[in-house]
Amino acid sequence: MFLQTIDILGTIAFAISGVSIAMDKKMDAFGVLIIAFVTSVGGGTMRDVLIGVTPVAWMTNMTYVYVIFAATIFTVIFRRKINYLRTSLFLFDTIGIALYTVVGIQKGLAIGLHPIICISLGTMTACFGGVLRDMLCNEIPVIFRKEIYATACILGGVAYFVLSQFPIEDNVIFMVAGSVVITVRLIAVKFKISLPSLYKA
Numbered sequence: 001m002f003l004q005t006i007d008i009l010g011t012i013a014f015a016i017s018g019v020s021i022a023m024d025k026k027m028d029a030f031g032v033l034i035i036a037f038v039t040s041v042g043g044g045t046m047r048d049v050l051i052g053v054t055p056v057a058w059m060t061n062m063t064y065v066y067v068i069f070a071a072t073i074f075t076v077i078f079r080r081k082i083n084y085l086r087t088s089l090f091l092f093d094t095i096g097i098a099l100y101t102v103v104g105i106q107k108g109l110a111i112g113l114h115p116i117i118c119i120s121l122g123t124m125t126a127c128f129g130g131v132l133r134d135m136l137c138n139e140i141p142v143i144f145r146k147e148i149y150a151t152a153c154i155l156g157g158v159a160y161f162v163l164s165q166f167p168i169e170d171n172v173i174f175m176v177a178g179s180v181v182i183t184v185r186l187i188a189v190k191f192k193i194s195l196p197s198l199y200k201a
Contacts, residue, residue, distance in 0.1 A: 010099030042129030119157030
């Protein structure tokens with residue numbers, strides 16, 4: 001139940017992020033909904049396909065579909081207020097990757113995958129929806145730029161497995177690992193920390 005709650009919260013965060021970008025690109029209502037949908041479930045779909053869980057989660061649980069529709073309508077109606085509360089798409093995107101990272105890791109653990117594979121699965125769950133969103137919006141995906149994005153997910157995943165070695169409740173581990181992802185990304189953006197570029201002018 002707790003894991004599904006995290007998954008739903010991640011879906012909402014990414015739907016808001018997707019709607020905001022789509023509206024910035026002046027897409028029509030159908031385009032906005034598609035971008036919201038792809039951003040929300042793209043990573044989870046890839047994850048489920050890779051681990052052999054079919055049909056994928058959103059096809060067997062209509063809650064995800066309803067949540068995406070509701071988040072889309074909410075964001076369209078209250079877009080001005082949402083923009084006032086944040087400086088960019090950054091906040092909701094960061095919340096989304098944090099929540100989806102821990103969900104992906106837990107899915108991997110549930111089928112007995114190695115910790116390194118679980119972290120990879122969590123990172124993919126967190127990032128792939130954003131990659132699809134950016135590609136459809138004709139942008140270079142954030143994960144392929146210098147911003148600390150996937151790295152934050154990996155560090156959150158490492159924190160998850162370090163904490164799991166201690167007698168700590170799973171719910172606490174989820175929250176701390178997610179907080180690591182958010183904190184790393186916040187610090188990286190605030191202090192303009194980025195990975196080195198291989199491009200030489």
